[in-house]
Amino acid sequence: MAISPEIPQSVEWNNTKVPVYAMATIDFSLLLSQEPAEVERLVRCCQKQGFFYLDLNNIDGRRFLDDQQETLKLMHRFFEAPLEAKNEYGLIAPHLGYEPVGSRTGVLENTKDGYEMIKVSRDEIQRSSPHLPAVIKNSPDMKVLENAIAGSNIATKAILSALSTGCGLSGAARFENSHRNDRPSTSTLAMMHYIPSDSSKDRNIGHQKHTDISSLTLLFSEQWGLQIRPPGAREFGFVEPRAGCAVVNVGDSLRFASGHTMQSCIHRVVPLHPAEHRYSIAYFLRAEDDAMFTDSEGRYITAGQWHDEKFFAFTSPPEMQALAPASMLLGGMTEDDGEEVAPVVELKDNAVKAY
Template identity: 70%
Template sequence: MAPSTEIPKSVEWNGKEVPVYDMQTIDFSALLSQEPAELEKLVRCCQDEGFFYLNLNNIDGRRFVDDNEELLKLMHKFFDSPLEAKNEYGLITPHLGYEPIGSRNGVLENTRDGYEMVKVSRDEIQRESPHIPSNIKNSADLKTLENSIAANNIIGKAILSGLSTGVGLTGKKRFENLHRNHRPSTSTLAMMHYIPSNPVKDDHVGHQKHTDISSLTVLFTQQWGLQVRPPGSKEFGFIAPKPGMAIINVGDSLRFASEHIFQSCIHRVVPYDYSEHRYSVAYFLRAEDDTLFQDSENRWITSREWHDEKFMAFLASPADQANAPSSLLLGGMQEEESDVYGAQAEPIAVN
């Protein structure tokens, strides 16, 4: 495992030296105060890379870190349950339900994905009798889910507000006014469990490259595995997890809403320590269902239409994905050249 006190510049993965990309850090307390220098840095992050660390190691953010710790306990309880109990929940809608391992394509050629996922939408958790898996439906578990969804929603709205102020938007044009709490949306909390896998010999490996359907993704993870490909870069590189920090990335909807000024973040997840179980939580803050914007093909499309269209592309076969426009899975972001790792894999070592 990589040391937690010092971030290496590169690590060895799958028989090759892979960079560890550094990211800018936005301070949550300064963001709440809308300090001009912090807003300027926030806008620059979204324009140049499309991702950044959000420092929650302060009085305003620490409770959100605690909420995530409680959610991690709930996740273990759900994922440790028998498969029959998890499948009983099933996939209710694209943004609500359970997806078993192998539902999508894997990160490497001729593989399926190596994770299972359970999703609880923000709209659903507010219902009088929400549709929640029976093994995590007691009052304490519901409170944990509610706290986590509320916390991540607050984080996302604070970022949107900062971006709106930073680029000079007013009134209805402000980004947060496309994400009103009382309007239906596909905003959802996704809890993911990645199984141990070896890229050389296993059929279920990681999470394929993509951009997120969301406006913003708030990611909590304590383990290595996330790789990003910054705009203009020729290869994927790791992002190091840092204690007390969330990883934020811009998704398709915010890129479209910004008239393509902001960058969507191309990313994927790979097995880093081949023997470990990896857990992560992603909150996908999405625009109201009827929000209208222009995608990378200059089509006018609603937020809900884009969500459902891209979700079906995720589930498509490799051949169908290859024939689909790259503007779908990658949100219109361009790649300098293809990035294919060979099949050779070596034991993990850290420089």
């Protein structure tokens, strides 16, 4: 089912009325028990749009909401530290470390990004002495990070397992068997602080359009700013923050692993309120470094190689990004301003199975 042409709500951004897109809501508790109807809804959502709300307002999900609030407190302490202390930590690896404001291309032409970010990987937090900045390298903060990463891993693995069931996969073919917990991966928790910015005059603006270097992304943000361009949509539109819900999206690796039947939805972040400090928490569940898939250029490559190549494209200047394969930043998804995006390939009904 294509997105509805009806726009039920809009908000003003950059002197223009911008749509607010409706998204399906998936109940986490129902996914845990792999209720057939909810599993089928999940699969269809990932095949049609690639984004959905994950409802955590239940006994099974509330602990993740508590983890989010504790992580926000930690983020404030870190981002309010002097810049020298944050830069001392630096960027250790593409999935671990600190990136200051302006490290990447911005959302508008001739701008740089408008956020700073600290990343802590799942592999790193399990080490006996994880590499962390001094300002949060203490037992209470490390426990907060452990809980946030472990909880996010549990939630995204439950979604991945339900998708395997819904797609009729078994044995080694199930998606989670390329996401084993004991194998090295670049799965990471990214904590982002978007600085106040006015799109009419500032030069550090938002987060450029892209698809995610992940299989699934679990995103928490209580503030406006996320925009998506669903398959078939003519323009970017906002995602409304919803209390008690995370936003989940399909990333490149799951799109590739599904035979390109799932949609890695194009998205970006813009400042809706110029004076606002915006905070978001994203867990990127990624396949094992050695997992193999066929990308949108037809190359048979590892998840680790895709991660490193796309990260390099993200952090390169626009002239270098233009030299990358057309599918790199958008994961093979297409757009054409003023025209409808190429229609999503429809799967036959019997390709979606509850059991």
